[in-house]
Amino acid sequence: xxxxxxxxxGAGAAGLSLTHRLAASNRAAGRRLGIALVExxxxxxxxxxxxxxxxxxxVGRWDPVLAARWERLAVVGxxxxxxxxxxxxxxxxxxxxxDFEKYVAATAVEGVTVLRATVAEVADGAERAVxxxxxxxxxxxxxxxxxxxxxxxxxxxxxxxxxxxxxxxWFARTPHDAFDPSGAVLMDLRTPQxxxxxxxxxxxxxxxxxxxxxxxxxxxxxxxxxxxxxALRDYTGRVxxxxxxxxxxxxxxxxxxxxxxxxxRAGRRVFRIGAAGGATRPSTGYTFSGIQxxxxxxxxxxxxxxxxxxxxxxxxxxxxxxxxxLRALDTGRVDGAAFFxxxxxRTPLPxxxxxxxxxxxxxxxxxxxxxxxxxxxxxxxxxxxxxxxxRVRPRG
Numbered sequence: 536x537x538x539x540x541x542x543x544x545g546a547g548a549a550g551l552s553l554t555h556r557l558a559a560s561n562r563a564a565g566r567r568l569g570i571a572l573v574e575x576x577x578x579x580x581x582x583x584x585x586x587x588x589x590x591x592x593x594v595g596r597w598d599p600v601l602a603a604r605w606e607r608l609a610v611v612g613x614x615x616x617x618x619x620x621x622x623x624x625x626x627x628x629x630x631x632x633x634d635f636e637k638y639v640a641a642t643a644v645e646g647v648t649v650l651r652a653t654v655a656e657v658a659d660g661a662e663r664a665v666x667x668x669x670x671x672x673x674x675x676x677x678x679x680x681x682x683x684x685x686x687x688x689x690x691x692x693x694x695x696x697x698x699x700x701x702x703x704x705w706f707a708r709t710p711h712d713a714f715d716p717s718g719a720v721l722m723d724l725r726t727p728q729x730x731x732x733x734x735x736x737x738x739x740x741x742x743x744x745x746x747x748x749x750x751x752x753x754x755x756x757x758x759x760x761x762x763x764x765x766a767l768r769d770y771t772g773r774v775x776x777x778x779x780x781x782x783x784x785x786x787x788x789x790x791x792x793x794x795x796x797x798x799x800r801a802g803r804r805v806f807r808i809g810a811a812g813g814a815t816r817p818s819t820g821y822t823f824s825g826i827q828x829x830x831x832x833x834x835x836x837x838x839x840x841x842x843x844x845x846x847x848x849x850x851x852x853x854x855x856x857x858x859x860x861l862r863a864l865d866t867g868r869v870d871g872a873a874f875f876x877x878x879x880x881r882t883p884l885p886x887x888x889x890x891x892x893x894x895x896x897x898x899x900x901x902x903x904x905x906x907x908x909x910x911x912x913x914x915x916x917x918x919x920x921x922x923x924x925x926r927v928r929p930r931g
Contacts, residue, residue: 539569541837542666542680544654546574548587548632549686549809549826551639555596556834558643568646568837571678576651576671585632585786586704586747588739589823590625590888596827600634603741607718608884611736612876613725619718620884627719629739629747630823652676657683659802682804682843684833689811694795695922696861697755698732700820701789703763704749707771708781714740722879724872725774726766729754732864733871736770748775753820753864753871757789790820794858794919799829799845806845808833813847816891818857824892825849853890856900859916868911881906 541557543550554572561568575581586602605627609619640649652668664683668676691697723736732754739747750766752758758766771777790810797813799806806812814825828848836843849857863869878887882903889895890903904912 536665537571537678538663539571539648539678539680540682541568542571542573542664542678542683543686544573544657544666544683545686545809546572546636547582547686547809548635548823549812549814549830550574550684551635551643552826553684553686553808553830553833554647555639555643556830557837558645558647560834560838561645564838566646570647571650571666571680572647573650573652573654573666573668573676573678575653578671580653582632583786584784585788586739587630587632587635587823588628589630589821589827590622590627590892591824592624592626595628597628597630597635597638600630600638601628602631602634603629603716603739605717605719605739608721609718609723610721610876610879611723611725612880613728613872614876615725618879620879622884622888625885625888627721650676650678654687657685657801657805659805661803664802664804680804682806682837684806684808684845685801685811686807686809687811689807691791691793692795692797694793695919696794696858696865698753698792698861698865699755699757699789700751700753700792701757702737702749702751703758703760703767703785703787704737704747705767705771705780705782706784706786707746707748707777708783709744709777710779712743713775713777714738714743714746716740716742722875723770723774724876726750726770728870728872731755731867731871733875734766735872735875736774738775753792755865760787763787790815790822792817792820792861794854794861797847799847806833806843808845812845813849816849816857817854818860819891821891852897852900855919856904858919859912862919863912863915866915868915869908874907877908878903878906 611617652670654668656667658665663679665679720738726734734752737749799812815822825848829845832846833843
């Protein structure tokens with residue numbers, strides 16, 4: 536059986552980010568940490584192409600392969616009023632999974648062995664864990680590692696509130712200039728609103744004639760593809776006034792938005808990272824930035840020779856505030872479109888981005904909270920405090 540120091544299971548954003556950081560650490564330290572990246576072979580087990588967006592200050596690790604970046608974001612209220620915000624000191628960035636994968640494959644080579652196999656089992660052990668898989672030809676693959684980081688999607692644990700951020704997007708092309716590539720539309724709330732939750736359009740221009748246009752909902756249930764297609768036709772036609780649209784590609788997904796707790800420890804030698812390890816920010820569905828904080832912490836721990844337990848990349852008070860917002864949307868106590876319109880109308884966008892990314896000051900967060908509908912949010916906060924979250928015991 537082949538032996539490794541680290542096995543990374545899954546080659547999505549979390550698995551590849553960790554592999555890239557560990558290879559860079561090998562290169563910088565001149566060491567040879569043995570890393571196995573176990574990814575599915577070509578076929579139905581591989582995830583479809585995806586687009587990730589995030590914001591950060593200055594130059595970032597993935598800037599060489601960005602599809603686009605913007606310094607201005609717009610929020611359009613249900614009343615049609617357009618509020619354009621500068622993002623400084625942040626930039627809003629877009630990354631395509633295919634470019635990300637190629638970049639990691641080309642640059643994360645020091646100490647990395649790629650095994651193309653579908654993982655069937657990760658068995659914990661006292662000194663090592665064992666990963667059992669099957670390759671594309673049906674042959675068994677078995678490796679052992681001191682530490683295993685499992686990034687495969689998992690069903691979220693039970694929480695008090697469970698919504699989905701679900702969406703379908705078109706990569707749209709028009710015969711005439713229709714988009715402004717100098718800025719993106721973060722939320723366009725002129726879409727028909729559900730009874731509970733919120734819906735909105737999302738426009739990421741790539742050129743004057745090309746953009747990723749998404750229809751998104753924060754609700755309990757995802758739609759079927761025909762319903763998303765109808766919503767996109769309505770949004771591009773009625774709202775954006777686009778009469779001729781060529782759809783060159785599409786992507787669809789659903790991201791859990793829940794106040795459940797995600798243990799990162801799955802055994803003595805096995806950990807979860809990425810969405811399965813709590814990297815998703817519950818109130819927004821954004822995951823990529825959380826993945827970067829989590830995988831950076833793991834890489835630093837391994838450099839020190841410490842136990843590399845992945846941290847939950849969001850502060851407790853932020854998760855508590857997110858739980859209140861999710862509950863308020865789910866119960867219908869707050870009107871989702873009105874809430875987000877008011878939030879971005881009364882709060883500078885950089886302050887909101889700072890809060891959503893984690894490092895904001897409590898006094899600034901209090902100021903943001905006071906701009907929300909106080910009575911329904913206070914009632915919901917009290918309800919969340921009284922309602923116990925189902926307990927999930929981490930192993931190990």
